[in-house]
Amino acid sequence: METVNTFQFLLTTKVIFGQDQIHVLENELRVLKASKAMIVTDKGLIKAGILDDIVNIIEKAGINHYMYDDVTANPTIKSVDLAAGKCQEEGCDILIAVGGGSVMDTTKGISIVATHDGSSYDYLDGRGENKKEIVQEPLPIIAIPTTAGTGSEVSFYSVLTDETTKIKDSITSHKIYPKTAIIDPTLTAKLPPYITACTGMDVLGHALEAYTSTIENTMTDLFALEAIKLVFENLSQAVNTGDMKARSNMAYASILAGIAMSHCGATIPHALGCPLTGHTGMPHGLAVGLLQIPMLAFNGTFMEDKIKHVLHYQHVDMSQIQEGTYHTYLIQMIKKKLVQEIHLEEGLEAYILDDQVMDAMTEDAYIHGCRMINPREVSKADIKAIYSEFINKQE
């Protein structure tokens, strides 16, 4: 009989989910007693017209706003500090994050730096004993995701890149949970297929890695299993047809996976994927998505019962699979039902990985927190071997 393990569960974010639910923003702004909002977004989303309705709603609520649209992919310490300075100059008392993971990470960083001394660098986990404590209440955040992938709207992490070293690190605090997350899947309607594919594979990574990490949690296992199932059932359709029901299911999967990951962490794909993104600019979802396959090959027999359960949950006919090969069956499912159908590998050759870059990435992956909670011990040689699979793919 399965036993319930010891766990803690905390989600302080009010989650509002549903098609055409963006109008609730007006009431949320009133509930949070905002007087001036800083909208944090990027120029691409403004150009796509996604901000138009949101600005109208903010104006209808009788609240002033300042539009900050300088967020770029993989936000840096410097970019967050500059944005926080703008927030202080403008006197904003609430942050509205409209976008994907980079927007969410930037916004969480702003919420701290705008209310504390120093730089976002001072609050990074990697600072160890020198890390500053978040003593004040950060600015409240309303998170409005426009991708179905990051899960950052329901997590308490802000992932930032050091522009000098290229190392990605996190600020981790329950205080940066968004106050409200409004997940309106219609906002993902204009997302191009390639971004839908990459962000969708990030959802798979969050769920599968949280489910198999050494700190997995009986309660969030439910979220993870359902998220994995939803990705297999909906991602291909969301990418290839843009069907709104499939997009809605992916948006829902993203929340479930985000909650699981924020409680149970992630494993090799995120430990190795973050340096890939930091050093080469490869989209996070592409890196993490493709790394699911070597992760399963490497961890396979160390988490076979878990993988068996993943397959069972998806109603796979277990009689056709031999004991000890559940992970190879799941690898084939990922390759056939996801990677091939969503054309994930297209464009991979654009990222150059020479020996020097690989050595730097290996060092960064080795000290990444997600390596520590992988179900199997991971050496530097193991990391190099896994990275080599990427290089082989490019030849």
Ligand SMILES: [Fe+2]
């Ligand atoms: Fe991720």
